[in-house]
Amino acid sequence: MSGWTHRHVLDLASFSVADYATVLQLAQRFRQLPVAGARKLPALQGRLMTTLFFEPSTRTRSSFELAARRLSADVQTFSPSSSSLSKGESLLDTARTYVAMGSNVLVVRHRCAGIPHRLARDLERGGDKVAVLNAGDGLHSHPSQGLLDLFTLARHFEPTQPSPASLAGRRVVIVGDVLHSRVARSNLWALTGCGAEVVLCGPATLLPEEFAQFVAAPPPGQRQDPVPQRGPVRLCRDLDEALSGADAVMTLRLQQERMHDHLLTSLDSYHRRYGLTHERLQRCGDRVPVLHPGPVNRGVELAGDLLDDSERCLVEEQVRNGVPIRMALLYLLSAGAGAGEAMGLTAA
Ligand code: NCD
Numbered sequence: 001m002s003g004w005t006h007r008h009v010l011d012l013a014s015f016s017v018a019d020y021a022t023v024l025q026l027a028q029r030f031r032q033l034p035v036a037g038a039r040k041l042p043a044l045q046g047r048l049m050t051t052l053f054f055e056p057s058t059r060t061r062s063s064f065e066l067a068a069r070r071l072s073a074d075v076q077t078f079s080p081s082s083s084s085l086s087k088g089e090s091l092l093d094t095a096r097t098y099v100a101m102g103s104n105v106l107v108v109r110h111r112c113a114g115i116p117h118r119l120a121r122d123l124e125r126g127g128d129k130v131a132v133l134n135a136g137d138g139l140h141s142h143p144s145q146g147l148l149d150l151f152t153l154a155r156h157f158e159p160t161q162p163s164p165a166s167l168a169g170r171r172v173v174i175v176g177d178v179l180h181s182r183v184a185r186s187n188l189w190a191l192t193g194c195g196a197e198v199v200l201c202g203p204a205t206l207l208p209e210e211f212a213q214f215v216a217a218p219p220p221g222q223r224q225d226p227v228p229q230r231g232p233v234r235l236c237r238d239l240d241e242a243l244s245g246a247d248a249v250m251t252l253r254l255q256q257e258r259m260h261d262h263l264l265t266s267l268d269s270y271h272r273r274y275g276l277t278h279e280r281l282q283r284c285g286d287r288v289p290v291l292h293p294g295p296v297n298r299g300v301e302l303a304g305d306l307l308d309d310s311e312r313c314l315v316e317e318q319v320r321n322g323v324p325i326r327m328a329l330l331y332l333l334s335a336g337a338g339a340g341e342a343m344g345l346t347a348a
Helices: 017-032 059-070 091-100 115-125 143-157 182-193 209-213 239-243 267-274 278-284 315-334 339-343
Strands: 048-053 074-078 105-110 131-137 171-175 197-201 233-236 248-251
Touching: 017 143, 017 182, 017 315, 048 059, 048 091, 059 074, 059 105, 059 131, 059 143, 059 315, 074 091, 091 105, 091 115, 105 115, 105 315, 115 131, 131 143, 131 315, 143 182, 143 248, 143 315, 171 182, 171 239, 182 197, 197 239, 209 233, 239 278
Parallel strands: 048 074, 048 105, 105 131, 171 197, 171 248, 197 233
Antiparallel strands: none
16 A cells, blocks of 8 residues: 555554545545445455454444454454453463464554553564554544544545545534543544644643643654644633634543543533533534544533434444444555555555
Protein backbone atom coordinates (compact mmCIF):
# COMPACT_ATOMS: atom_id res chain seq x y z
CA MET A 1 0.00 0.00 0.00
CA SER A 2 1.62 3.23 -1.09
CA GLY A 3 3.34 5.14 1.69
CA TRP A 4 1.96 2.97 4.52
CA THR A 5 4.81 2.10 6.89
CA HIS A 6 3.09 1.26 10.18
CA ARG A 7 3.76 -2.18 11.50
CA HIS A 8 1.32 -1.65 14.39
CA VAL A 9 -1.43 0.89 15.06
CA LEU A 10 -0.86 2.11 18.60
CA ASP A 11 -1.86 5.77 18.54
CA LEU A 12 -2.53 8.56 16.05
CA ALA A 13 0.31 10.91 17.06
CA SER A 14 2.47 9.08 14.52
CA PHE A 15 -0.04 9.36 11.64
CA SER A 16 0.76 11.60 8.68
CA VAL A 17 -1.84 13.27 6.47
CA ALA A 18 -1.09 10.58 3.86
CA ASP A 19 -1.86 7.88 6.44
CA TYR A 20 -5.26 9.45 7.16
CA ALA A 21 -5.90 9.69 3.42
CA THR A 22 -5.03 6.01 2.89
CA VAL A 23 -7.27 4.81 5.72
CA LEU A 24 -10.22 7.02 4.70
CA GLN A 25 -9.96 6.02 1.05
CA LEU A 26 -9.81 2.31 1.84
CA ALA A 27 -12.65 2.56 4.36
CA GLN A 28 -14.77 4.35 1.77
CA ARG A 29 -14.19 1.51 -0.70
CA PHE A 30 -15.12 -1.06 1.92
CA ARG A 31 -18.13 0.98 3.02
CA GLN A 32 -19.48 1.07 -0.52
CA LEU A 33 -19.41 -2.69 -0.96
CA PRO A 34 -22.87 -4.18 -0.64
CA VAL A 35 -23.32 -6.06 2.63
CA ALA A 36 -26.59 -7.91 2.17
CA GLY A 37 -26.06 -11.18 0.35
CA ALA A 38 -22.52 -10.22 -0.62
CA ARG A 39 -19.73 -12.76 -0.56
CA LYS A 40 -16.91 -12.03 1.83
CA LEU A 41 -13.82 -10.41 0.38
CA PRO A 42 -11.03 -12.97 0.21
CA ALA A 43 -8.35 -10.41 1.14
CA LEU A 44 -7.34 -11.90 4.51
CA GLN A 45 -8.06 -15.55 3.88
CA GLY A 46 -5.74 -17.70 5.99
CA ARG A 47 -4.97 -14.82 8.36
CA LEU A 48 -5.86 -14.92 12.04
CA MET A 49 -6.95 -12.00 14.23
CA THR A 50 -7.06 -12.42 18.02
CA THR A 51 -8.95 -9.99 20.26
CA LEU A 52 -7.47 -9.61 23.74
CA PHE A 53 -9.83 -7.38 25.72
CA PHE A 54 -9.03 -6.83 29.38
CA GLU A 55 -11.77 -4.19 29.72
CA PRO A 56 -15.45 -4.38 28.79
CA SER A 57 -16.50 -3.48 25.27
CA THR A 58 -19.71 -3.61 23.25
CA ARG A 59 -18.92 -1.84 20.01
CA THR A 60 -15.19 -2.07 19.50
CA ARG A 61 -14.69 -5.80 19.89
CA SER A 62 -17.69 -6.87 17.85
CA SER A 63 -16.82 -4.32 15.19
CA PHE A 64 -13.26 -5.70 14.89
CA GLU A 65 -14.60 -9.26 14.74
CA LEU A 66 -17.11 -8.40 12.02
CA ALA A 67 -14.47 -6.48 10.07
CA ALA A 68 -12.10 -9.46 10.16
CA ARG A 69 -14.84 -11.87 9.05
CA ARG A 70 -15.86 -9.61 6.16
CA LEU A 71 -12.27 -9.94 4.92
CA SER A 72 -12.34 -13.75 5.40
CA ALA A 73 -9.86 -13.78 8.30
CA ASP A 74 -10.24 -16.27 11.13
CA VAL A 75 -11.13 -14.77 14.50
CA GLN A 76 -10.12 -15.85 17.98
CA THR A 77 -11.51 -14.25 21.12
CA PHE A 78 -9.57 -14.31 24.36
CA SER A 79 -11.59 -13.89 27.59
CA PRO A 80 -9.40 -12.92 30.55
CA SER A 81 -11.65 -14.31 33.30
CA SER A 82 -11.64 -17.88 31.95
CA SER A 83 -7.98 -17.84 30.84
CA SER A 84 -4.67 -18.90 32.36
CA LEU A 85 -4.04 -15.29 33.42
CA SER A 86 -5.93 -16.29 36.55
CA LYS A 87 -3.25 -18.96 37.02
CA GLY A 88 -0.50 -16.35 36.90
CA GLU A 89 0.50 -16.37 33.24
CA SER A 90 1.93 -13.00 32.12
CA LEU A 91 0.29 -10.94 29.41
CA LEU A 92 3.32 -11.33 27.14
CA ASP A 93 3.28 -15.10 27.50
CA THR A 94 -0.46 -15.13 26.82
CA ALA A 95 0.11 -13.07 23.67
CA ARG A 96 2.91 -15.41 22.59
CA THR A 97 0.55 -18.36 22.97
CA TYR A 98 -1.73 -16.83 20.33
CA VAL A 99 1.21 -15.94 18.11
CA ALA A 100 2.33 -19.58 18.31
CA MET A 101 -1.14 -20.57 17.06
CA GLY A 102 -0.53 -18.36 14.04
CA SER A 103 -2.15 -15.06 15.00
CA ASN A 104 -1.20 -12.25 12.59
CA VAL A 105 -2.93 -9.39 14.43
CA LEU A 106 -3.53 -8.93 18.14
CA VAL A 107 -6.26 -6.40 18.94
CA VAL A 108 -5.62 -5.31 22.52
CA ARG A 109 -7.69 -3.30 25.03
CA HIS A 110 -6.36 -2.72 28.53
CA ARG A 111 -7.15 -0.38 31.42
CA CYS A 112 -3.45 0.60 31.72
CA ALA A 113 -2.01 3.15 29.29
CA GLY A 114 0.98 1.86 27.33
CA ILE A 115 0.25 -1.89 27.47
CA PRO A 116 -0.27 -2.29 23.67
CA HIS A 117 2.98 -0.34 23.04
CA ARG A 118 4.91 -2.53 25.46
CA LEU A 119 3.46 -5.69 24.01
CA ALA A 120 4.34 -4.60 20.47
CA ARG A 121 7.91 -3.77 21.54
CA ASP A 122 8.43 -7.01 23.46
CA LEU A 123 7.00 -9.15 20.66
CA GLU A 124 9.21 -7.38 18.10
CA ARG A 125 12.25 -7.93 20.30
CA GLY A 126 11.41 -11.61 20.45
CA GLY A 127 11.35 -11.70 16.63
CA ASP A 128 7.57 -12.20 16.37
CA LYS A 129 6.00 -10.85 13.17
CA VAL A 130 2.58 -10.15 14.65
CA ALA A 131 0.93 -6.69 14.40
CA VAL A 132 -0.60 -5.06 17.48
CA LEU A 133 -3.69 -2.90 17.16
CA ASN A 134 -4.59 -0.75 20.15
CA ALA A 135 -8.33 -0.97 20.89
CA GLY A 136 -8.10 1.44 23.84
CA ASP A 137 -5.45 1.72 26.58
CA GLY A 138 -6.34 3.54 29.79
CA LEU A 139 -6.75 7.27 29.22
CA HIS A 140 -4.14 7.25 26.48
CA SER A 141 -5.39 6.33 23.05
CA HIS A 142 -8.16 4.71 20.99
CA PRO A 143 -6.95 5.01 17.40
CA SER A 144 -9.68 3.05 15.61
CA GLN A 145 -12.33 5.19 17.33
CA GLY A 146 -10.47 8.39 16.36
CA LEU A 147 -10.35 7.17 12.75
CA LEU A 148 -14.00 6.17 12.60
CA ASP A 149 -14.99 9.55 14.02
CA LEU A 150 -12.80 11.21 11.40
CA PHE A 151 -14.38 9.07 8.67
CA THR A 152 -17.90 9.88 9.90
CA LEU A 153 -17.19 13.61 9.85
CA ALA A 154 -15.38 13.50 6.50
CA ARG A 155 -18.34 11.58 4.99
CA HIS A 156 -20.76 14.06 6.49
CA PHE A 157 -18.98 16.94 4.77
CA GLU A 158 -18.06 15.07 1.57
CA PRO A 159 -20.16 11.91 1.23
CA THR A 160 -18.60 10.65 -1.99
CA GLN A 161 -14.96 11.58 -1.41
CA PRO A 162 -14.11 11.71 2.26
CA SER A 163 -10.50 12.78 2.78
CA PRO A 164 -8.39 14.80 5.24
CA ALA A 165 -9.20 17.89 3.15
CA SER A 166 -12.89 17.43 4.05
CA LEU A 167 -11.94 18.49 7.58
CA ALA A 168 -9.52 21.32 6.84
CA GLY A 169 -10.68 24.62 8.30
CA ARG A 170 -13.77 23.07 9.99
CA ARG A 171 -14.47 23.86 13.61
CA VAL A 172 -15.19 20.80 15.76
CA VAL A 173 -16.33 21.19 19.38
CA ILE A 174 -15.45 18.36 21.78
CA VAL A 175 -17.47 18.71 24.96
CA GLY A 176 -17.41 16.82 28.24
CA ASP A 177 -15.08 14.57 30.15
CA VAL A 178 -11.94 15.17 28.11
CA LEU A 179 -9.65 14.34 31.05
CA HIS A 180 -10.70 10.68 31.21
CA SER A 181 -11.20 10.18 27.50
CA ARG A 182 -8.78 8.29 25.28
CA VAL A 183 -11.26 8.97 22.46
CA ALA A 184 -10.83 12.74 22.86
CA ARG A 185 -7.04 12.35 22.82
CA SER A 186 -7.10 10.31 19.62
CA ASN A 187 -9.55 12.75 18.07
CA LEU A 188 -7.29 15.66 18.94
CA TRP A 189 -4.44 14.11 16.94
CA ALA A 190 -6.66 13.11 14.03
CA LEU A 191 -8.70 16.29 13.67
CA THR A 192 -5.80 18.74 14.05
CA GLY A 193 -3.74 16.46 11.77
CA CYS A 194 -6.32 17.02 9.03
CA GLY A 195 -6.33 20.79 9.64
CA ALA A 196 -9.55 21.13 11.66
CA GLU A 197 -9.82 23.61 14.52
CA VAL A 198 -10.77 21.91 17.80
CA VAL A 199 -12.64 23.75 20.55
CA LEU A 200 -12.55 21.81 23.83
CA CYS A 201 -15.34 22.54 26.25
CA GLY A 202 -15.98 21.34 29.80
CA PRO A 203 -15.57 22.21 33.48
CA ALA A 204 -12.01 22.70 34.79
CA THR A 205 -12.26 19.43 36.78
CA LEU A 206 -12.79 17.45 33.55
CA LEU A 207 -10.81 19.66 31.21
CA PRO A 208 -7.53 20.98 32.64
CA GLU A 209 -5.88 23.97 30.92
CA GLU A 210 -2.96 21.80 29.70
CA PHE A 211 -5.18 20.31 27.01
CA ALA A 212 -4.75 23.49 24.95
CA GLN A 213 -1.13 22.30 24.43
CA PHE A 214 -1.94 18.62 23.91
CA VAL A 215 -0.79 18.38 20.28
CA ALA A 216 1.89 21.08 20.53
CA ALA A 217 4.67 18.46 20.66
CA PRO A 218 4.87 14.76 19.83
CA PRO A 219 4.46 12.39 22.78
CA PRO A 220 7.55 11.18 24.71
CA GLY A 221 9.43 8.58 22.71
CA GLN A 222 8.43 10.03 19.32
CA ARG A 223 11.06 12.22 17.73
CA GLN A 224 8.97 14.33 15.41
CA ASP A 225 5.47 15.20 14.41
CA PRO A 226 4.73 13.80 10.92
CA VAL A 227 2.14 16.55 10.37
CA PRO A 228 3.90 19.79 9.35
CA GLN A 229 1.04 22.07 10.39
CA ARG A 230 -1.82 21.14 12.68
CA GLY A 231 -5.14 22.89 13.15
CA PRO A 232 -5.42 25.03 16.30
CA VAL A 233 -6.83 23.90 19.67
CA ARG A 234 -8.53 26.18 22.15
CA LEU A 235 -10.46 25.81 25.38
CA CYS A 236 -13.84 27.33 26.10
CA ARG A 237 -15.68 26.79 29.40
CA ASP A 238 -19.06 27.97 28.16
CA LEU A 239 -20.93 25.58 25.88
CA ASP A 240 -23.18 28.18 24.23
CA GLU A 241 -20.13 30.23 23.33
CA ALA A 242 -18.28 27.14 22.07
CA LEU A 243 -21.21 26.14 19.87
CA SER A 244 -21.48 29.39 17.98
CA GLY A 245 -19.73 28.92 14.65
CA ALA A 246 -19.23 25.16 15.11
CA ASP A 247 -19.33 22.80 12.11
CA ALA A 248 -19.70 19.65 14.25
CA VAL A 249 -20.06 18.72 17.93
CA MET A 250 -18.73 15.65 19.63
CA THR A 251 -19.75 14.83 23.17
CA LEU A 252 -18.09 12.32 25.49
CA ARG A 253 -19.34 9.92 28.11
CA LEU A 254 -18.85 10.95 31.73
CA GLN A 255 -16.41 8.19 32.64
CA GLN A 256 -17.34 7.83 36.28
CA GLU A 257 -15.49 4.52 36.63
CA ARG A 258 -12.28 6.49 36.02
CA MET A 259 -13.03 9.36 38.42
CA HIS A 260 -11.20 8.85 41.69
CA ASP A 261 -12.38 12.07 43.33
CA HIS A 262 -15.72 13.80 43.41
CA LEU A 263 -15.30 15.78 40.22
CA LEU A 264 -18.98 16.49 39.66
CA THR A 265 -21.59 18.09 41.89
CA SER A 266 -24.52 16.32 40.24
CA LEU A 267 -25.49 14.78 36.91
CA ASP A 268 -28.39 17.23 36.68
CA SER A 269 -26.22 20.28 36.98
CA TYR A 270 -23.73 18.76 34.51
CA HIS A 271 -26.53 18.24 32.00
CA ARG A 272 -27.71 21.81 32.46
CA ARG A 273 -24.25 23.22 31.75
CA TYR A 274 -22.77 20.74 29.28
CA GLY A 275 -25.57 18.49 28.05
CA LEU A 276 -26.59 18.73 24.39
CA THR A 277 -30.23 19.36 23.51
CA HIS A 278 -32.03 20.42 20.32
CA GLU A 279 -32.65 23.79 21.91
CA ARG A 280 -29.02 24.36 22.69
CA LEU A 281 -27.93 23.36 19.22
CA GLN A 282 -29.94 26.21 17.73
CA ARG A 283 -26.77 28.19 18.47
CA CYS A 284 -24.99 26.54 15.60
CA GLY A 285 -27.61 25.93 12.93
CA ASP A 286 -29.71 22.98 11.81
CA ARG A 287 -27.17 20.96 9.92
CA VAL A 288 -24.41 20.67 12.50
CA PRO A 289 -24.02 16.97 13.33
CA VAL A 290 -23.65 15.51 16.82
CA LEU A 291 -21.30 12.61 17.54
CA HIS A 292 -20.76 10.42 20.61
CA PRO A 293 -18.44 7.39 20.77
CA GLY A 294 -20.88 5.47 22.98
CA PRO A 295 -21.88 4.08 25.36
CA VAL A 296 -24.16 7.06 26.06
CA ASN A 297 -25.58 8.10 29.43
CA ARG A 298 -28.98 9.02 28.00
CA GLY A 299 -30.17 12.36 29.39
CA VAL A 300 -26.73 13.33 30.71
CA GLU A 301 -24.37 14.06 27.81
CA LEU A 302 -27.24 14.06 25.32
CA ALA A 303 -30.98 14.57 25.68
CA GLY A 304 -32.86 11.35 24.86
CA ASP A 305 -34.79 12.87 21.93
CA LEU A 306 -31.56 14.18 20.41
CA LEU A 307 -29.97 10.73 20.66
CA ASP A 308 -32.99 9.27 18.85
CA ASP A 309 -32.88 11.91 16.10
CA SER A 310 -30.78 10.15 13.47
CA GLU A 311 -30.91 13.17 11.13
CA ARG A 312 -28.95 15.13 13.66
CA CYS A 313 -27.17 12.61 15.80
CA LEU A 314 -24.64 10.36 14.02
CA VAL A 315 -24.12 7.80 16.81
CA GLU A 316 -25.45 4.90 14.72
CA GLU A 317 -23.57 6.12 11.68
CA GLN A 318 -20.38 6.06 13.79
CA VAL A 319 -21.10 2.43 14.69
CA ARG A 320 -21.70 1.55 11.01
CA ASN A 321 -18.50 3.31 9.96
CA GLY A 322 -16.48 1.43 12.58
CA VAL A 323 -16.60 -1.74 10.50
CA PRO A 324 -15.07 -0.39 7.25
CA ILE A 325 -12.48 1.59 9.24
CA ARG A 326 -11.40 -1.57 11.06
CA MET A 327 -11.43 -3.51 7.79
CA ALA A 328 -9.05 -0.88 6.40
CA LEU A 329 -6.73 -1.15 9.43
CA LEU A 330 -6.70 -4.95 9.42
CA TYR A 331 -6.11 -4.95 5.70
CA LEU A 332 -3.24 -2.48 5.91
CA LEU A 333 -1.59 -4.38 8.75
CA SER A 334 -2.01 -7.89 7.48
CA ALA A 335 -2.36 -8.04 3.71
CA GLY A 336 0.78 -8.93 1.80
CA ALA A 337 2.41 -6.36 -0.48
CA GLY A 338 0.62 -6.11 -3.82
CA ALA A 339 -2.72 -7.37 -2.51
CA GLY A 340 -4.12 -3.85 -2.69
CA GLU A 341 -3.40 -3.51 -6.38
CA ALA A 342 -4.83 -6.96 -7.03
CA MET A 343 -8.10 -5.91 -5.43
CA GLY A 344 -8.13 -2.45 -6.96
CA LEU A 345 -8.00 -1.05 -3.46
CA THR A 346 -4.69 0.76 -3.60
CA ALA A 347 -4.75 4.28 -2.26
CA ALA A 348 -3.72 6.80 -4.89
C1 NCD B 1 -15.04 4.42 24.43
C2 NCD B 1 -13.90 3.73 25.14
O1 NCD B 1 -14.01 2.57 25.54
O2 NCD B 1 -12.90 4.38 25.26
N1 NCD B 1 -16.01 3.63 23.88
C3 NCD B 1 -15.82 3.04 22.66
O3 NCD B 1 -14.85 2.36 22.43
N2 NCD B 1 -16.76 3.28 21.72
C4 NCD B 1 -15.57 5.55 25.15
C5 NCD B 1 -16.16 5.33 26.52
O4 NCD B 1 -15.95 4.33 27.17
O5 NCD B 1 -16.84 6.26 26.95
